Amino acid sequence: xxxxxxxxxxxxxxxxxxxxxxxxxxxxxxxxxxxxxxxxxxxxxxxxxxxxxxxxxxxxxxxxxxxxxxxxxxxxxxxxxxxxxxxxxxxxxxxxxxxxxxxxxxxxxxxxxxxxxxxxxxxxxxxxxxxxxxxxxxxxxxxxxxxxxxxxxxxxxxxxxxxxxxxxxxxxxxxxxxxxxxxxxxxxxxxxxxxxxxxxxxxxxxxxxxxxxxxxxxxxxxxxxxxxxxxxxxxxxxxxxxxxxxxxxxxxxxxxxxxxxxxxxxxxxxxxxxxxxxxxxxxxxxxxxxxxxxxxxxxxxxxxxxxxxxx
Amino acid sequence: xxxxxxxxxxxxxxxxxxxxxxxxxxxxxxxxxxxxxxxxxxxxxxxxxxxxxxxxxxxxxxxxxxxxxxxxxxxxxxxxxxxxxxxxxxxxxxxxxxxxxxxxxxxxxxxxxxxxxxxxxxxxxxxxxxxxxxxxxxxxxxxxxxxxxxxxxxxxxxxxxxxxxxxxxxxxxxxxxxxxxxxxxxxxxxxxxxxxxxxxxxxxxxxxxxxxxxxxxxxxxxxxxxxxxxxxxxxxxxxxxxxxxx
Ligand SMILES: Nc1ncnc2c1ncn2[C@@H]1O[C@H](COP(=O)(O)OP(=O)(O)O)[C@@H](O)[C@H]1O
Ligand SMILES: [Mg+2]
Numbered sequence: 001x002x003x004x005x006x007x008x009x010x011x012x013x014x015x016x017x018x019x020x021x022x023x024x025x026x027x028x029x030x031x032x033x034x035x036x037x038x039x040x041x042x043x044x045x046x047x048x049x050x051x052x053x054x055x056x057x058x059x060x061x062x063x064x065x066x067x068x069x070x071x072x073x074x075x076x077x078x079x080x081x082x083x084x085x086x087x088x089x090x091x092x093x094x095x096x097x098x099x100x101x102x103x104x105x106x107x108x109x110x111x112x113x114x115x116x117x118x119x120x121x122x123x124x125x126x127x128x129x130x131x132x133x134x135x136x137x138x139x140x141x142x143x144x145x146x147x148x149x150x151x152x153x154x155x156x157x158x159x160x161x162x163x164x165x166x167x168x169x170x171x172x173x174x175x176x177x178x179x180x181x182x183x184x185x186x187x188x189x190x191x192x193x194x195x196x197x198x199x200x201x202x203x204x205x206x207x208x209x210x211x212x213x214x215x216x217x218x219x220x221x222x223x224x225x226x227x228x229x230x231x232x233x234x235x236x237x238x239x240x241x242x243x244x245x246x247x248x249x250x251x252x253x254x255x256x257x258x259x260x261x262x263x264x265x266x267x268x269x270x271x272x273x274x275x276x277x278x279x280x281x282x283x284x285x286x287x288x289x290x291x292x293x294x295x296x297x298x299x300x301x302x303x304x305x306x307x308x309x310x311x
Numbered sequence: 312x313x314x315x316x317x318x319x320x321x322x323x324x325x326x327x328x329x330x331x332x333x334x335x336x337x338x339x340x341x342x343x344x345x346x347x348x349x350x351x352x353x354x355x356x357x358x359x360x361x362x363x364x365x366x367x368x369x370x371x372x373x374x375x376x377x378x379x380x381x382x383x384x385x386x387x388x389x390x391x392x393x394x395x396x397x398x399x400x401x402x403x404x405x406x407x408x409x410x411x412x413x414x415x416x417x418x419x420x421x422x423x424x425x426x427x428x429x430x431x432x433x434x435x436x437x438x439x440x441x442x443x444x445x446x447x448x449x450x451x452x453x454x455x456x457x458x459x460x461x462x463x464x465x466x467x468x469x470x471x472x473x474x475x476x477x478x479x480x481x482x483x484x485x486x487x488x489x490x491x492x493x494x495x496x497x498x499x500x501x502x503x504x505x506x507x508x509x510x511x512x513x514x515x516x517x518x519x520x521x522x523x524x525x526x527x528x529x530x531x532x533x534x535x536x537x538x539x540x541x542x543x544x545x546x547x548x549x550x551x552x553x554x555x556x557x
Contacts, residue, residue: 075463085453
């Protein structure tokens, strides 16, 4: 758990992070969103002390992060950035091994961990271990950057617009990978983005920042149904908030028992996707497949619309 | 293309080595340049010995310049040493703008004749390119790479040794190359203060009005400079490949 208490950062007269307090739960993904220059990166970088706070403090598992030298703290916290920052003179394997080596792991353990991560990130070790970063595609470089951040099994992973430089298809894939990996390793992820879709898709909780202040820190649905500030509504988008809300609920969560005519839909799909399928096929219902237990299930347009407004 | 270049280089090396080992064989080439039966080949000392002494002085001076310039370059690019950048730059620039001959004139009374004043003059003259290249290289480490190194938990020293210096190496080597090549020629002035070197051959030629001597001293120096340049370029290529900088 990360506890942020009254954290501020000032550069001269310019307060770029203003008295921010928040609790970040273990094993969750917290997304910090806000317009450019709102202080997101500064807030994130104060967690691993790449930026030293002007006031306030950060506790990691109840322990003040200032109780040890900054570089030792950072070895316990994963950090992945936009543009990956891979070391160009080191191979993929050496890049991934950076923190384990700093921590003095035995060579066999380092090697095993590097291979494990290459597999997790779908990079064939035989092909990519000895490759240099410039020989990889953008998506692969980004994966190696995240693998490097996770190498020493950190409990906390900080990510600053990690997918910002990727094209939409690779970006979507990277987001799915992150969700998988977060579940697999149980890492506590704090991710900065200015992309609201990304925030809604990834975040268990979303923190909205503006002008250095934390406007709202809540579950995504709450941001839509109970915005704390007009700016939050503007950020989340008024025009398609009903559809956004639908995108937060899975078909499995609200499926009705029994079979029904219409297109087939995976249980993991969102209500937004379900509605879109029904509109597309001109059907009033759809069949939900892959429900746990295998029982027949369905959704109707009316049932979906129930979930498209605050209530 | 590559082939021809390599061939030319090997030819230059063969020419230099054979001239230094058996200079008398080249007498017919230089004879037309002499008058009144003067010797066509330098005969007041061992050419090979002079060339080796010359090269030794240049290499030693370059080693000293490298240690000091790279060390200073590292110092002034650290947060703690940043305020010394203007001062260091001024000092290094003086080293380059103060004529080496004048350095000799100033240092001889202090350290006596021979190698020492020459070493000092070459050392001061060779600092600038290495210093400037080191600074540029260390100041232009990609931001994301620095950020990652810090974020991974490298200490400042670990970051310097395992990230900054390896990435700076191609440019630093280029600085050393410039310094070396300039000083192979400049080192000839050492002979005015009795340092062993190829300047002796040129001065002997000037004193006895023997164009052949002057030309021999000049040619051997030039060939050495060219070959040194090539060797350094080769080294830089290998380092660039290891550092993966395109
Ligand atoms: N080292 C610094 N010195 C002065 N101002 C800074 C520094 N770092 C960031 N800032 C300023 O703080 C503000 C917030 O920056 P940042 O946290 O990077 O915003 P974001 O990540 O939300 O785009 C910006 O206005 C930026 O110019
Ligand atoms: Mg930012």
